[in-house]
Amino acid sequence: MPWNDCFEAADFHDIASSFSNYTPKLDDFFAKNAELVLSEALKLYKDDKDIIKLIHTIIYSDNRQFAKAFRNTAVSGIISESALETSAGIQSTLGKNITSLQYLKPGGSFSIKEWFSNSNETGWLFITANPSQRATLCPLISAWISIAIKALMCRNPNHDNKNMWFMLDELLALQKVSSLPVALAESRKYGGCFVAGLQNIHQLEAIYGAAECASMLDLFNSKFIFRVSDQVTAYKSALTLGEQEIIETQENCPMAQILCEMG
Missing domain, CATH: 3.40.50.300 (P-loop containing nucleotide triphosphate hydrolases)
Structure with missing residues (x-):
């Protein structure tokens, strides 16, 4: 589970950046902000470490549900119901980056x-x-x-x-x-x-x-x-x-x- 290696606040962003395809040369807005959103998503489920909920929120929720999940987080300014096109672009980018997380078995402790x-x-x-x-x-x-x-x-x-x-x-x-x-x-x-x-x-x-x-x-x-x-x-x-x-x-x-x- 990705949370098993998160012991400090910076660890969430480090792990999120590992799933990113962002490169400074291209300066992709959606790829860069997808890192920030994944970092906040990991924080949202750090207590129950529920990989299924994490994947459902990021990949399977509709635009409004996606924006609602991050309403009180540090990325609420870029993920909101008033900017659905931006939210959709970030959600699409993020969903592609974390597809591999679906193959993790829930409850792993290593x-x-x-x-x-x-x-x-x-x-x-x-x-x-x-x-x-x-x-x-x-x-x-x-x-x-x-x-x-x-x-x-x-x-x-x-x-x-x-x-x-x-x-x-x-x-x-x-x-x-x-x-x-x-x-x-x-x-x-x-x-x-x-x-x-x-x-x-x-x-x-x-x-x-x-x-x-x-x-x-x-x-x-x-x-x-x-x-x-x-x-x-x-x-x-x-x-x-x-x-x-x-x-x-x-x-x-x-x-x-x-x-x-x-x-």
Whole structure:
């Protein structure tokens, strides 16, 4: 349940942002405000942790019911019966982003943050999905990974933290994990270690943008490059490995000089 990792007020917004497709470059009004509305919706049902009520309010209620649910919240200014078109746009965006929550079983009590803080835990936490489920569960998996990364960075950097390995096989199968670029740059002092696999650079640039993609690739200190068929990816991989200039010396020796030396 998303509430299992909400211990402070900021946690609600952190989890809501994990289900968002908002990017500052596009500055999508509906996507940005969908984050705020989901944050408030999580707060509305934090006591009973009723995932069914949450989904019904966001996805299945009509425009007036949707506006009524948020009447006394921080988003009442943008979700109201007097601005039904705006409310409908936000509700539609939000409904698409949280579809994966419908597959959670009510009553779950597992908390990723508590698992991280338990020093007796020595095993692995697997977050995976079948290929047929991946498109639907992608936002949920990305949110869980983001929660795990933020839990890592809540560690005290002054303690002797054990290494925590994140094995992100098929990184490009996830939607944007907003906490990942920061974690690659700063998580070492918290014991964070990241291994990620990708097939070509184009897909990573499409998710994170060209500049952030280049920055992320630079932060992976060790790289293993196998067969690459894409020309651009192959070229950039070659640049990553480095270049060297080889000067070959050639000398022409006249035949008369050779015969003289032999004689």
